[in-house]
Amino acid sequence: MKKQKKNSSEIYLTREIMMREIISKLLDTDLLSGEVENKVLKEYLIYGKTYKEIAPLFKLTHFRVKQIVNNAFAIIKSRLSRHENIFSTLKKQQTEIEELKSSIAEKEETENQFNSLPEETQKLLSEKIETLPLDVRIINSCIKNHDIFFLRDLVKLTRRKFAGMRNIGKKSINEMDEFLNSKRLTWEMNV
Structure with a gap:
């Protein structure tokens, strides 16, 4: 003490x-x-x-x-x-x-x-949204309303966020899901 x-x-x-x-x-x-x-x-x-x-x-x-x-x-x-x-x-x-x-x-x-992705995937992700075989509604919504110009920017989104975009309905969501699956891409890609 x-x-x-x-x-x-x-x-x-x-x-x-x-x-x-x-x-x-x-x-x-x-x-x-x-x-x-x-x-x-x-x-x-x-x-x-x-x-x-x-x-x-x-x-x-x-x-x-x-x-x-x-x-x-x-x-x-x-x-x-x-x-x-x-x-x-x-x-x-x-x-x-x-x-x-x-x-x-x-x-x-x-x-x-x-850069770790295959070159083919890199080229695809670097393409402009307007050159992709997508519905005009998806293209216009991405470019005009959300300043998304490249596929790389679009795949960073969550499916839910994409669904919440203006002028995007169920048909557009299904079309985008099919397109991503056909190109072996997913939502929420960190690229």
């Missing part, structure tokens, strides 16, 4: 020393314009003195000491706010970079799968 208390008090002491060092470094950057103001802050922040204890040391009123401390806190808050904005922006950019990396990895995987 005593060992734990000693460790926690050591931790507290270490934190206290670290805080004093940080505050001292912060004050060394001339947080406020005047030398007296910085000395007042040191007395308040590092040595933990009260306004009334500090005032006679610098021939100031305790209200002036309070004003100096409050001004310093406002400046610190402003600086921290700027840093917080920078960190927030950096975090957003890092998230965007991770998303882009993920997207690139997915596209590379898709390309690798496409």
Whole structure:
């Protein structure tokens, strides 16, 4: 038990020393314009003195000491706010970079799968929708309503998503199923 208390008090002491060092470094950057103001802050922040204890040391009123401390806190808050904005922006950019990396990895995987297909299948998947022997309704729905221009883009869809497309009915779904089966293709191909 005593060992734990000693460790926690050591931790507290270490934190206290670290805080004093940080505050001292912060004050060394001339947080406020005047030398007296910085000395007042040191007395308040590092040595933990009260306004009334500090005032006679610098021939100031305790209200002036309070004003100096409050001004310093406002400046610190402003600086921290700027840093917080920078960190927030950096975090957003890092998230965007991770998303882009993920997207690139997915596209590379898709390309690798496409390149692993037989050349005949690659050519077929690279054909434009409008050149395929499909019903005009399917072709128009793909091109005009959904910006699907190649068979490769169409086979990435699920059967359900294709069925939910505008102007696609049961007959069009059956026709597309037959076409894909005849070419040994399936829905939801990752190509």
